[in-house]
Amino acid sequence: MHFKKLEEEDPKKLEAFQARIDAEERIEPKDWMPDAYRYHNIRQISQHAHSEVIGMQPEGNWLTRAPSLRSKKILLAKIQDEAGHGLYLYCAAETLGVSRDTYIQWLHEGKAKYSSIFNYPTLNWADMGAIGWLVDGAAIVNQVSLTRTSYGPYARAMVRICKEESFHQRQGYEIMTRMMNGTKEQRQMAQDALDRFWWPSLMMFGPHDTDSPRSKLALQWKIKRATNDELRQKFIDKTIPQAELIGLKIPDPELELQADGSYKTGEINWEEFYNVIKGNGPCNRERLAHHREAHARGAWVRKACTAFNEKYKGELVLN
Amino acid sequence: MNSKDNQGPLWEVFIQSKPGLPYKHAGSLHAYDKAMAIDNARDVYTRRKEGVGLWVVPSDQIVSVQPKDAEAFFDPADDKVYRHPTFYTMPEGAQHI
Ligand SMILES: [Fe+2]
Ligand SMILES: [Fe+2]
Numbered sequence: 001m002h003f004k005k006l007e008e009e010d011p012k013k014l015e016a017f018q019a020r021i022d023a024e025e026r027i028e029p030k031d032w033m034p035d036a037y038r039y040h041n042i043r044q045i046s047q048h049a050h051s052e053v054i055g056m057q058p059e060g061n062w063l064t065r066a067p068s069l070r071s072k073k074i075l076l077a078k079i080q081d082e083a084g085h086g087l088y089l090y091c092a093a094e095t096l097g098v099s100r101d102t103y104i105q106w107l108h109e110g111k112a113k114y115s116s117i118f119n120y121p122t123l124n125w126a127d128m129g130a131i132g133w134l135v136d137g138a139a140i141v142n143q144v145s146l147t148r149t150s151y152g153p154y155a156r157a158m159v160r161i162c163k164e165e166s167f168h169q170r171q172g173y174e175i176m177t178r179m180m181n182g183t184k185e186q187r188q189m190a191q192d193a194l195d196r197f198w199w200p201s202l203m204m205f206g207p208h209d210t211d212s213p214r215s216k217l218a219l220q221w222k223i224k225r226a227t228n229d230e231l232r233q234k235f236i237d238k239t240i241p242q243a244e245l246i247g248l249k250i251p252d253p254e255l256e257l258q259a260d261g262s263y264k265t266g267e268i269n270w271e272e273f274y275n276v277i278k279g280n281g282p283c284n285r286e287r288l289a290h291h292r293e294a295h296a297r298g299a300w301v302r303k304a305c306t307a308f309n310e311k312y313k314g315e316l317v318l319n
Numbered sequence: 320m321n322s323k324d325n326q327g328p329l330w331e332v333f334i335q336s337k338p339g340l341p342y343k344h345a346g347s348l349h350a351y352d353k354a355m356a357i358d359n360a361r362d363v364y365t366r367r368k369e370g371v372g373l374w375v376v377p378s379d380q381i382v383s384v385q386p387k388d389a390e391a392f393f394d395p396a397d398d399k400v401y402r403h404p405t406f407y408t409m410p411e412g413a414q415h416i
Pocket of ligand 1: 081161
């Protein structure tokens with residue numbers, strides 16, 4: 001696939017495109033768009049889709065060990081939602097002219113990334129609480145902002161996803177609250193989960209604005225509606241009072257409440273962030289290997305369905 | 320589409336949220352046949368009772384106006400303001416009209 005550089009585009013078309021963006025019009029699949037805009041969306045939406053799908057693994061790890069039938073049903077429903085989110089997003093991504101098969105191939109080849117948070121292991125039940133509360137909480141902040149993204153199919157997928165996400169965060173916070181109201185060991189488990197997931201959750205918003213070269217154009221084209229640091233700050237300010245309310249301590253000795261009511265955190269360990277992105281996180285290999293294996297195991301079903309479909313040419317009628 | 324290993328053709332999904340309301344486009348999905356398409360549409364798009372009615376349509380069966388042709392295509396309606404009630408002057412004092 002060849003994508004034109006911005007300099008190679010017709011300046012008149014670029015100008016008209018920017019005018020549509022500035023007028024808050026949504027860009028639809030068959031509209032003219034600069035290749036760089038298409039490329040940025042291909043990258044961002046597919047990365048988002050892969051994250052939803054890979055994100056099922058750390059939680060799937062605890063399905064058979066959920067402490068009650070109630071918690072098992074909830075976790076199952078949440079994971080099913082994430083599968084759905086992946087599907088909405090793949091469909092949005094496909095409208096940009098890349099097939100689902102190609103997106104999956106790019107994931108397997110390591111050409112496409114997914115959120116680095118899912119490369120951390122889930123060691124105990126409290127991690128289900130921490131993920132719902134923090135990871136889905138961080139995702140919500142990002143996704144709410146993306147309901148106004150300029151690419152129509154992406155924005156519509158985000159609206160649908162946001163409607164479903166709030167239960168995800170609430171069920172996670174409920175798990176944390178219950179554990180904090182439990183035994184000393186349970187409180188320690190909850191604190192331990194926060195200690196491990198706090199910083200990776202902050203990393204989910206990506207590098208600082210000053211280190212995010214692609215952001216400028218993405219903001220200009222309104223693919224992104226807020227910067228990484230703005231979104232991160234929103235999440236921090238929302239989450240810290242929630243932690244305090246149930247007696248959890250944010251693992252940051254430099255944390256400071258400022259005069260305007262917002263919190264200043266210590267510096268994020270960016271070395272760890274880039275290391276996980278490069279594939280050296282605790283679970284990168286495992287996550288990808290599992291996805292490849294699951295996809296390969298389904299190959300015979302896809303083959304059988306294709307053969308069946310070719311034979312009957314869709315003439316089988318439902319009613 | 321990889322002819323040996325693929326996700327099946329694309330379908331568009333339309334949901335009717337309440338009786339009497341029009342069907343609205345919700346998104347799309349992949350499925351190999353009609354039965355699978357409607358089942359997948361239920362599981363992907365109506366997990367929270369979003370609908371009382373559901374349609375799936377093979378995407379390649381939908382005919383649409385290309386954006387580049389839209390202006391000329393819709394142009395016949397441009398100069399027919401008399402199709403709108405506001406075009407007409409009513410005498411002062413006329414009521415219920
Ligand atoms: Fe999600
Ligand atoms: Fe979620």
